[in-house]
Amino acid sequence: xxxxxxxxxxxxxKKSGGLIGLLLVAVPVLLIGWMIIYPIxxxxxxxxxxxxxxGAYVFSTQTYRFFFxxxxxxxxxxxxxxxxxxxxxxxxxxxxxxxxxxxxxxxxLAVYVQGLAIFPLFVPSIILSYxxxxxxxxxxxxxxxxxxxxxxxxxxxxxxPWGPVIGLVWDHIPLTVxxxxxxxxxxxxxxxxxxxxxxxxxxxxxWYIILPRISNSILVAASFAVxxxxxxxxxxxxxxxxxxxxxGPFMQRTFRDLYDPPNAITQAVVxxxxxxxxxxxxxxxxxxxxxxx
Amino acid sequence: MLLAYDxxxxxxxxxxxxxxxxxxxxxANPGQFIYNRPDKxxxxxxxxxxxxxxxxxxxPSKFTIDNYKEFGDKALPPAWxxxxxxxxxxxxxxxxxxxxTQSIQLLSxxxxxxxxxWSDQALQAISTGVLPETTGLVQxxxxxxxxxxxKIGVFTNGVNKDxxxxxxxxxxxxxxxxxxxxxxxxxxxxxxxxxxxxxxDKYKDVIPASIPVFPxxxxxxNINDGWYRNVAxxxxxxx
Numbered sequence: 280x281x282x283x284x285x286x287x288x289x290x291x292x293k294k295s296g297g298l299i300g301l302l303l304v305a306v307p308v309l310l311i312g313w314m315i316i317y318p319i320x321x322x323x324x325x326x327x328x329x330x331x332x333x334g335a336y337v338f339s340t341q342t343y344r345f346f347f348x349x350x351x352x353x354x355x356x357x358x359x360x361x362x363x364x365x366x367x368x369x370x371x372x373x374x375x376x377x378x379x380x381x382x383x384x385x386x387x388l389a390v391y392v393q394g395l396a397i398f399p400l401f402v403p404s405i406i407l408s409y410x411x412x413x414x415x416x417x418x419x420x421x422x423x424x425x426x427x428x429x430x431x432x433x434x435x436x437x438x439x440p441w442g443p444v445i446g447l448v449w450d451h452i453p454l455t456v457x458x459x460x461x462x463x464x465x466x467x468x469x470x471x472x473x474x475x476x477x478x479x480x481x482x483x484x485x486w487y488i489i490l491p492r493i494s495n496s497i498l499v500a501a502s503f504a505v506x507x508x509x510x511x512x513x514x515x516x517x518x519x520x521x522x523x524x525x526x527g528p529f530m531q532r533t534f535r536d537l538y539d540p541p542n543a544i545t546q547a548v549v550x551x552x553x554x555x556x557x558x559x560x561x562x563x564x565x566x567x568x569x570x571x572x
Numbered sequence: 573m574l575l576a577y578d579x580x581x582x583x584x585x586x587x588x589x590x591x592x593x594x595x596x597x598x599x600a601n602p603g604q605f606i607y608n609r610p611d612k613x614x615x616x617x618x619x620x621x622x623x624x625x626x627x628x629x630x631x632p633s634k635f636t637i638d639n640y641k642e643f644g645d646k647a648l649p650p651a652w653x654x655x656x657x658x659x660x661x662x663x664x665x666x667x668x669x670x671x672x673t674q675s676i677q678l679l680s681x682x683x684x685x686x687x688x689x690w691s692d693q694a695l696q697a698i699s700t701g702v703l704p705e706t707t708g709l710v711q712x713x714x715x716x717x718x719x720x721x722x723k724i725g726v727f728t729n730g731v732n733k734d735x736x737x738x739x740x741x742x743x744x745x746x747x748x749x750x751x752x753x754x755x756x757x758x759x760x761x762x763x764x765x766x767x768x769x770x771x772x773d774k775y776k777d778v779i780p781a782s783i784p785v786f787p788x789x790x791x792x793x794n795i796n797d798g799w800y801r802n803v804a805x806x807x808x809x810x811x
Contacts, residue, residue, distance in 0.1 A: 351801055412674065417663070417683035438667035521609050521668040522804035528670075536611040536796045 319551065326545045342545040354523040356549065358440060359509060362525060366447050366508045367501050370455050373448065374500070378459035379489070382466070400453040404446070408517035411446055412437055442518030443525065447508050454507075455500045462496020463489070495564050502561035509554050526550045573618040573717035574757070576679060576694045577686040579708040590714040591626050597686075598661045604685035606663040606675055609804070611796040613672035618718040619688040620799055621786040624651040630715045632784040640790035648794065652802035659803065668804065676703060688717065691757030709757065719759060719783040759783045 329339045346352045377396050381389055399407070414420045416437040425432060436442045466489050474484050490497075512527035519525060524532070526546060534543035575594070577587060581604075588594040598605045608616030627650040628634055634643065659666040663684050669675045675687040676694070680703050689697075697703040711717065724743065726736040742748060749767050752758040753775055764772055 351805070354805070409674075409677070412677055413681075416681060417678065418681040435664070438664060438669065517670055517674065519670075520804075521670075522800055524800075532611060532796075532800070537793045539793075 322544045322548050322551075326541060326548055329541060342541050343549075345542065346545050346549060351522070352529075352546070355526060355529045358523040359526045359550075360553070362440065362444055362447070362515070363505050363508045365444055366451070367504050369444070369448050370451055370504050371497065371501065374452060374455040374459055375497075377452075378456050378463055379485075381456070381460055382463040383471075396456045397453045399449055399451075402450075404450055404513040405517070407446060407450060408514055411442070411518055415442075415445065437518060438520050440520060442520075443511065443515040446514040446518050447511055450514065451504050451507060454503055458500040458503065459493065459496055462493035462499075466492045495568055498564045499561055502557045502564075505557045506554055506561075509550060509557075573615060573688060573719050574691050574694070574709050574711045575686055575717070576676070576689040576703070577708050577710065578679065578682065578704075579706045581685045582708070584708050584710075587708060587710040589710060589712060591622065591630075591712055592714075594712065595658065598658055601685065602661040603663050603665075605658075605661065605687070606667060606669055606678060606684050607688050608669040608671055608675050610799050612670045613675075614720070615672045615675060615688040615690055615693075616668065617795075618786070620651070620655065620795060621718045622712070622715070623654050624648065624786075624795070625715060625718075625784070627651050627654055632715070632718075632786070635787055635791065637787040637789040637791075640794060644790070644794055648798050649802075652798060655799070655803045666804075679703065679707070695755070695757040716782070716784060718786045720785060721759075721761065721783070 326342050327338060327340065328336045329341060331337050331339075374396075377392070381393050381396070384392075402410075412419065415433075415435060417435045418432075419435070422432045422435075436445055470488055471484060474488050479487070510527055511525065512531065515525035516528045516531075519528070526549075530543050530546045530550070533539050533546060537543075575587070582597075588597045607619045610617040610620040624647060625632055625635075628647050635647070662668070663678070669678065672690060672693055675684075676689060676697050678684050679687050679689075680697070691709070694703065694707070694709055698705065698707050724740055726733060726740065730736055744762055744766075746767055749760045749762050750771055752760055753767065753771055757775075760767055
């Protein structure tokens with residue numbers, strides 16, 4: 280967006296318009312600097328300059344070496360990556376059809392479907408966790424329904440790695456659907472109709488008309504999901520297994536229960552390292568999007 | 573800390589009252605017991621601490637706030653072996669809930685038959701209907717599951733010191749101490765001579781002769797970390 284029309288109206292020069300723009304963005308930029316950039320730098324410094332036995336601070340990669348040689352820590356990192364990848368794939372597989380349906384459907388049913396898809400946004404994850412135990416836990420609602428239909432009980436995903444996966448996917452459906460729908464907004468009805476007129480089937484239309492236009496949105500949706508899931512806390516805490524555990528509960532436990540801030544911060548920096556890769560994907564796609572305009 | 577169980581599946585007279593009987597019951601009834609991770613709530617934490625006492629001669633006096641350095645490496649590994657041997661008999665071959673509340677929820681859903689629980693939380697759950705009326709409570713009599721005392725401190729130079737002492741007097745009255753037993757399932761802060769004999773006889777199953785307390789200090793973080801590194805992983809839950 281450009282500020283030039285405003286400056287034309289008030290008759291101010293271009294230069295002061297730029298100044299107003301800078302002032303407008305100053306608050307969020309300062310907040311990001313203070314609450315995000317500074318803690319990142321501080322965290323990296325605290326994990327690399329450790330106090331030795333003599334009480335002096337010296338450069339040391341000890342906590343990182345411990346993390347990357349400790350089987351237990353690596354298993355936790357592995358589980359976190361597995362959960363993130365599995366959730367991202369399931370989210371796209373589940374949300375793309377919903378978004379496509381909502382983009383092209385009309386009528387009352389679509390309104391209800393949209394309401395249902397957005398609903399998880401308003402459910403706090405702690406409530407979701409306990410509801411999960413009630414529904415999918417052992418002897419939960421699903422087991423009761425299966426029993427009523429004379430079917431065997433399920434092997435409950437509660438306290439296994441699939442518990443957090445199911446919870447996190449449900450929790451992230453609204454954001455993913457909204458981002459994909461925003462992307463689908465740029466697919467014009469005319470291009471779909473044109474493809475239909477020349478005889479393109481639904482799969483061809485999806486593959487050659489729709490997907491290329493929303494590839495950016497898919498990337499953004501995936502990045503958001505990955506960032507949210509990698510650092511998830513409540514759902515893995517309540518629903519996941521005791522070991523291996525995801526990085527969120529692992530960090531909190533190291534910090535609060537083992538009284539070990541240096542190693543907890545090291546785990547945080549390692550997690551940040553993985554998340555920044557996906558963050559860069561997102562930034563790149565936003566920049567590419569703006570250039571395209 | 574005591575054990576809450578489902579009396580429709582386990583008759584009160586058969587409920588284990590010693591550690592050995594509890595272990596025998598757990599192994600004879602695989603999948604019917606679960607305790608929470610020791611750092612995520614006192615119920616599981618004190619169950620783990622009871623196991624540590626068990627393999628160290630059942631003598632809480634051996635553990636002091638500052639003797640982890642000398643005693644820790646000797647005291648903890650046998651307890652991890654004991655707890656690991658119980659893992660295959662836990663719910664889902666080695667699942668551990670992440671809090672006192674989740675264990676109670678599993679008990680209320682009938683997914684397990686017995687869980688360690690805080691006496692006050694279990695009694696409250698029964699009175700609010702979260703746990704059914706048929707829930708039984710039992711304490712181990714050979715050595716009780718560890719508990720913690722509630723402390724009230726009064727500043728000697730406090731502005732309202734006299735009022736604070738008055739409150740302490742009130743808390744120590746027979747009325748309140750009886751309520752600690754009946755309403756909270758807690759252990760009285762005064763000698764049994766100061767509460768009625770009827771109460772003592774009625775609650776003797778859940779209230780032990782004394783409440784052992786496990787020291788914190790370095791023990792706490794090493795028990796927490798040791799459990800996560802030794803007991804929680806290496807379980808085969810695929811069956």
